[in-house]
Amino acid sequence: FVFLFIVLVASIFLPPVQFKFENIQPVFETGIKPMIHAVFLFTSIFSLPLIVLLMIFPVSVNQPKAAEKNFFIGILIGGICLLIIIALTILVLGADSSARQTFPSYAVARKLNVGDFLQRIEAIMALMWIITIYFKTVFYFYASVIGLAQTLNMKDYRPLTLPLGIILISFSLIANPNIVYVSTFDKEIWPLYVSTYGLVLPLLLLAVNAIRKKIHQK
Known part of the structure; x- marks a missing residue:
């Protein structure tokens, strides 16, 4: 701050x-659709990654x-x-x-x-x-390591830290070749990508949980 x-x-x-x-x-010169797109872009950067x-x-x-x-x-x-x-x-x-x-x-x-x-x-x-x-970066890396360890049913996540760290460094050089690519990715690809695990997947899990509760109540 x-x-x-x-x-x-x-x-x-x-x-x-x-x-x-x-x-x-x-105010509101561009209409509703551009405003909705701007709000969605803002949400994809600020809220969904949380x-x-x-x-x-x-x-x-x-x-x-x-x-x-x-x-x-x-x-x-x-x-x-x-x-x-x-x-x-x-x-x-x-x-x-x-x-x-x-x-x-x-x-x-x-x-x-x-x-x-x-x-x-x-x-x-x-x-x-x-x-x-x-x-x-720390939060994303921690989530990746823990998630992969749970997927592989590993009791300790620490053996994955070094390999994923090396992959992260290498991928950072490949995934962002220049600022134009990064700008295009942030505007066009990132909102859709982050919506999959920041919006769609949580809503899907909530729906599955609600269905399971109804089944158990019966």
């Missing part, structure tokens, strides 16, 4: 010329109730922070410029200047990205 705090404080003292409220006008945390919750926590509460609070705070950053990006850069930028929030961070004292804070933005990517 360091970067968010700096952005909020800096935005208060930003010169009015940097905020252009006409950048968010007119299904990976079910590999930790609730089996690896001592207080499931408190963990569940903190889990939803964290999602709420993270969503609010992300919405604030998106709003600041559109207000400063505009919708078209934000869409063309590969990293629009990074471009906004470069523009922040508070009294010629607080400026060029894009390094903090980059640091936040590195920390975020690190923890996301």
Whole structure:
């Protein structure tokens, strides 16, 4: 939250010329379908990947109730922070410029200047990205190792750590050859891919569980 705090404080003292409220006008200009697509894309990046945390919750926590509460609070705070950053990006850069930028929030961070004292804070933005990517990689890797160990009916997952780590490093170099490919994948492939295990599979499991309960009740 360091970067968010700096952005909020800096935005208060930003010169009015940097905020252009006409950048968010007119509202609902594109219609409903593009908005639904944008919401789906936002959900696929922010909400659906959180299904990976079910590999930790609730089996690896001592207080499931408190963990569940903190889990939803964290999602709420993270969503609010992300919405604030998106709003600041559109207000400063505009919708078209934000869409063309590969990293629009990074471009906004470069523009922040508070009294010629607080400026060029894009390094903090980059640091936040590195920390975020690190923890996301750890969660994904842990879920992959545990899931594969359970699939193979192994009692100990640690023998799989090194082989999967080597595969992960090799695959990271092959799967993302350039930034254009990554951008296309994030917009077109990733929402459908993450929906399979972040939305369809959980709904399927809930449906199967409901059917099993009805069968046992009979």
